[in-house]
Amino acid sequence: MTTPASGPWGEWVQAEADAIRAADRWREPRSFDAAGPGGRLTATGRDVVSFASNDYLGLSQHPAVKAAAVDAVDRWGAGAGASRHVVGSRPVHHDLEAALAGWRGTEAATVFPTGYAANLGVLSVLGGPGVRIHSDELNHASIIDGCRMARANGAEVRVHRHLDLASLEAGLAERGAQRQLVVADSVFSMDGDVAPVELLLELCAAHDALLLLDEAHAVLQPVPLSPVDGPPVVQVGTLSKTLGALGGFVAGPRALVELLVNRARTHIFTTALSPADTAAALAAVGVLRSTEGDALRTRLRRHVERVRPGHPTPVLAVVLGDEATALAASAELLEQGLLVPAIRPPTVPPGTSRLRVALSAAHTDDQVEQLVEALARLGSPVGGPV
Numbered sequence: 001m002t003t004p005a006s007g008p009w010g011e012w013v014q015a016e017a018d019a020i021r022a023a024d025r026w027r028e029p030r031s032f033d034a035a036g037p038g039g040r041l042t043a044t045g046r047d048v049v050s051f052a053s054n055d056y057l058g059l060s061q062h063p064a065v066k067a068a069a070v071d072a073v074d075r076w077g078a079g080a081g082a083s084r085h086v087v088g089s090r091p092v093h094h095d096l097e098a099a100l101a102g103w104r105g106t107e108a109a110t111v112f113p114t115g116y117a118a119n120l121g122v123l124s125v126l127g128g129p130g131v132r133i134h135s136d137e138l139n140h141a142s143i144i145d146g147c148r149m150a151r152a153n154g155a156e157v158r159v160h161r162h163l164d165l166a167s168l169e170a171g172l173a174e175r176g177a178q179r180q181l182v183v184a185d186s187v188f189s190m191d192g193d194v195a196p197v198e199l200l201l202e203l204c205a206a207h208d209a210l211l212l213l214d215e216a217h218a219v220l221q222p223v224p225l226s227p228v229d230g231p232p233v234v235q236v237g238t239l240s241k242t243l244g245a246l247g248g249f250v251a252g253p254r255a256l257v258e259l260l261v262n263r264a265r266t267h268i269f270t271t272a273l274s275p276a277d278t279a280a281a282l283a284a285v286g287v288l289r290s291t292e293g294d295a296l297r298t299r300l301r302r303h304v305e306r307v308r309p310g311h312p313t314p315v316l317a318v319v320l321g322d323e324a325t326a327l328a329a330s331a332e333l334l335e336q337g338l339l340v341p342a343i344r345p346p347t348v349p350p351g352t353s354r355l356r357v358a359l360s361a362a363h364t365d366d367q368v369e370q371l372v373e374a375l376a377r378l379g380s381p382v383g384g385p386v
Helices: 007-022 063-076 091-104 115-126 141-152 165-173 197-206 254-263 275-288 291-307 323-335 365-378
Strands: 032-034 038-041 046-050 108-112 131-136 156-160 179-185 210-214 233-238 248-252 315-321 353-358
Touching: 063 275, 091 108, 091 233, 091 248, 091 275, 108 115, 108 254, 115 141, 115 210, 115 233, 115 248, 115 254, 131 141, 131 165, 141 156, 141 179, 156 165, 165 179, 165 197, 179 197, 197 210, 248 254, 275 291, 291 365, 315 323, 323 353, 323 365
Parallel strands: 131 156, 131 179, 179 210, 210 233
Antiparallel strands: 032 038, 038 046, 108 248, 233 248, 315 353
């Protein structure tokens, strides 16, 4: 009898792994013992400062957020134990959904176990026969996979060049679709650039198309508002970045949200988000909408200005080209005590391997200054390529 380590399957696995290694694209998760930007790499025992986390406001470490998670475990236990449609829906889930709708300025919201599941769920429900979906080529993998599910359901999917509004407008003007949907990240996760939301709203209003925005990385951007006349904006978001917890959500018109609750397979056929993560996200929304939240965003904005003046987001890309060059740059920064992993294909297009620097309000001024000096020594000066 053969095992997965031998025979045709073993040969295939080995060949695939060898190809990944040969392209300098092999990945191994490393144990990082950390609470906040500073921590220790378990394998080497080295203390480093991370500039890679999406915990943009540092809320994963906020006392009120952590206390809410602990209280939820004490009250409801470690897990929900069932899907939302069975017996897994706790009062805190409903409280969080109401708070999210209030924050995003929508009629309703519903929570998913992850932001990835939220995009899969909403696109697979909205995409079907007679629907044409227009997707930016640099949209997140969860949007790409959601579009694939929509195509399998009978939708037409068109991918336009990054932020090419002329191509998007031409596609919207074509006949043949009963309903049209435009989907885009509002902040693109690997480049840190932003979508022109107001222009997208105008195009969608002109062509009676629905606009679906992934707000996962939009910590410094205003909440998108639905136009008075025209189709509303549907917002997909995450609880794991700006809010420092785990999970995802869709916010929009109540009728559409209720349809998702009844149709989205990634909502129906999975265990509900844990009470601890739900309570942590609820507390984080409270902090975010307070004067303390305003102060944290101001601090984050100041960090961005120190590293790359005028840049709109805390995601800063230093594009280096091939995989080996990006790996070498990451290793050089690590020697200086800075953890900035190399981002390589398939996460980014071939030839655009990079360092992806992510800033947080939790970073100290001294840590940010250390980063600026290290990037300058790398030959990637402040204000360098995005």
